[in-house]
Amino acid sequence: MGSPKSEDDQARFASVVLPHLADAYALARWLTGDRADAEDVVQEACLRAFRGIGGFAGVNARAWVLTIVRHAAYTWLGKNRSAALVMVDDLEAVEQKQANAGAFGQEPQTPEAALIAKADARRLEAAIAELPVPFRETLVLRDVQGLDYREIAEVTKVPIGTVMSRLARARRRLMERIGTDAPGGGA
């Protein structure tokens, strides 16, 4: 029992963080778009989580871990892909304008459900990768990783209403993209 504090931290880390490694890696991969970069981000996030393990309140370990992974991914993106971090406020302002002008309402190229259902993994991945980061992370956390709105709000630090609107926009963009990408769909 050389350093009980450190042993406690390690045991806590093993039970709080390590069970969510797959989720941590998945989020990092979707945010960085690269497997090797995702591993670096997860490793950095785990170091942060280990240092801060005493601050974990014990409520939702997965959300806590994903919050730290997201933060580490944003730091990484800021250093390596600063263009990826578009100001979401600007983004939402543009969409708001389009919506008010009726472009959103007319949904000119939204494909039928049957066409959406035929999308393959490669097309889906490409379409998700094209989403701006705030939309992408919301969609991935919900539709790939299965978090509920409250957890996503906690991880992405926005109100639940914003989670709902970002998710709706992300899905709408995906549906439009899948429609225009479709094989034999005129492209």
Next chain:
Amino acid sequence: MTPTDPRLLVHAYLDGELDPAHALEIERQLADDPALAAERDRVEALRRVIAQQLPREGAPPGLARRIESAIGLRPAPAPARFSSRPSWRALAASIAVAAFLGSGATWLAVSPGPADADMVVANHLRALMATQPVDVGSSDQHTVKPWFNGRIPEAPRVVDLASEGFPLVGGRIDVIGRTPVATLVYRRRQHLISLSEVPAGRTIAASQAQIAGYNIVSWTDNGVAYWAVSDVAAADLDAFAKAFRAGAPER
């Protein structure tokens, strides 16, 4: 776009996030508005195709090990026998062993039984899915213990841990390998803890592990192997094991 925009709410409706009043309102609008119903069909199709085409994948092999060495978690020599399992489980076990030995407990570490651990988790899962998780339901140890008489060769130890925050729920017969064993069920808030008692012949290493999200603590005491499994936090399950050992009467 207002918060009550049905085009937004239809997403929350499909995600099961609406309260009953709003859900009913959306269902009414879906019935009246073909455009909204078409949107619902598209969103449903998208959710389904994402779930089918982009399954959740595991972390790459080696990542856990890299992280463990980065934070100084190192495999102790003893649990090297776990080497076929993901290394962090062995590490969690080694930490638990160290903690138990350090606490002065005389817990036997003879040989690991990962296959038994899997069966214990399977028994626990099956019990959770059954109509009720116990065959005899009672918080009274003097009701639960006699129930096992005649069903298995040796009645289990039953300890009253209500004052420790682990009220007794009841007991059932599980099967580990081909041996029927007594399993007690305790409760920690809304979570159930299954404690299987396996008589001599299947000694196990004192260890702590996690399988499929369930924490497992096992130890051997007086020739009986104990397996505690639950979805409570590892620390809670550890506290449960300690309380049970402390409260167990000599026989």
